[in-house]
Amino acid sequence: MNLIENIREALNSVKVHLLRTVLTGAIIAIGISSLVGMLTAIDGIKAQIAESFAGLGANSFDIRNKGFSGGRVVQDGKTEKNYPSVTFREAQKFKEDYSAIGISTVFNVVSGAAEVKRGSKKTNPNTRIRGGDENYLSIKAMKLTKGRNFSNMEIRYGNSVAIIGREIEELLFEPGEDPINQKITFLGRPYTVVGVLDKQGGVGQDQGADRQILIPIENASRLDKRGTFNYRITGVASDPGKLDYEMGQAIGIMRKVRQDRVGQEDSFELTKSESVAESLEEVAGYLRIGGFGIGFITLLGASIGLMNIMLVSVTERTREIGIRKALGATPLRIRQQFLIEAIVICMIGGIFGMLLGIGIGNLIANFIGPGGFLIPWLWMIISFVICIIVGLLAGYIPAYKASKLDPIESLRYE
Structure with missing residues (x-):
């Protein structure tokens, strides 16, 4: 057998x-x-x-100051070359040049402890004020529950308009009251509310995402009296498979903007935003x-x-x-x-x-x-x-x- x-x-x-x-x-x-x-x-x-x-990092990259906060970079206990911070104009120039490849957003943190007022009502001095452009909400995957995004004219001319978090709306406005086109005051200046962010929540007791206010990046740059604001850029690749290639393109554009000479190391940092993906x-x-x-x-x-x-x-x-x-x-x-x-x-x-x-x-x-x-x-x-x-x-x-x-x-x- x-x-x-x-x-x-x-x-x-x-x-x-x-x-x-x-x-x-x-x-x-x-x-x-x-x-x-x-x-x-x-x-x-x-x-x-x-x-x-994908907008939270699986398909994007960040450009920021060398050493995270600018200034001197310290490695192995030795203080190395002093790198200037990325300026607002440099960030805007990069955004303009990179637009031929993909979209990007320029943003910064104006204050992490601001007090917001409306009439007799006011918040605790723990509101985060950020500057952003018309692409910030889409790239950071943030949604609006009321109102609209910044217009191109508001971004260009830096109008005093604001998009507020859900917690700010609950603290300053009565239930059922429409906050759109209402005036609020922070950092000593009046702003008109044009949008309200959808509730995002937070980790533990940190509900900072619902306690933030977004203003046009041009307007935020005017508040930088001492030139100490840190401007960051987040770029999005046109295709996930082209991320590394387009990051290389972005490095070339930023080196040109920053006028880094041939053979000189980058005067900025570019990293993949992979935290969510990982x-x-x-x-x-x-x-x-x-x-x-x-x-x-x-x-x-x-x-x-x-x-x-x-x-x-x-x-x-x-x-x-x-x-x-x-x-x-x-x-x-x-x-x-x-x-x-x-x-x-x-x-x-x-x-x-x-x-x-x-x-x-x-x-x-x-x-x-x-x-x-x-x-x-x-x-x-x-x-x-x-x-x-x-x-x-x-x-x-x-x-x-x-x-x-x-x-x-x-x-x-x-």
Whole structure:
């Protein structure tokens, strides 16, 4: 009896005992579908979150002063060259030149402890005042719940208009009162409210995101009486795959703006804004580990069930095994036959499990947020390999038991 005949006999046995094959394959299918389904859902949700929060850093880069705050850079305890801070005009020039490649925003922090007044009402002196341009809200993924963004004219001429956080609205305005076009005062100057930011929340007791006010960057630059404001630039790549290339372009533009000479090191810092992407990948990694662990436990239970069914099959087919041995089948051929049966059952269940898992995973991911259809080729390959391993492990003990049966005793078995 050669290997081809063994495979034919194993397939015939699977066909004859169809109900048992279906039930056993269903056990494997459930285990594989739980594994593939969870991992597919995790990857799908991650892709959607990454797309939704691309503006928060997964597709952008920052340009700022050398050493974060300008001045002298200290490395290894040694004070090195003094680098001037990025000025407002330099930041604006970069934005203008970079517009041929992609969009960017220029922003700064005017004050981190301002008091805002409206009539007799006032806030605690803990309001953050920031200067920004027309691209700031979109690049930083901030939404407006009321009003509008700054117009190009307001940005160009630095009009005294402001976009306030949700907490500022609650403190200075009555419930139901429309804050749009109302006057508020901070830093000794009156400003007209043109928009209200959507509630963003914060970490712990820090609700600073809802306690901020955004004013036009040109207006903010006029408040820089001593020339100490730090201006930062965030650029967005036109395509995630071109991020490194466009960062190189940005370096060239900024070097030209800053008049850095050939051979001289950059007088500014450019870094990828990857904090959100890295955090997201880290969380997704933990979820994958958890999903794989749960799926593996399910598969372990399925393999034990398969082994039990194969042991029952060996007992039922004792007489058949005796006949095969009497006709010259070696223990190796007997082991091969039962191993092939176990692997075939696992593969049939695994294929259905993979298809079911892909469907369930994409259904969960699209239920949470609309997205495309994800086919996890890596997890499919891993699942296929797992099916073969499970079949080998679950089938080996029954196959070994069958190969050790005495042919004479087997022929007497009723």
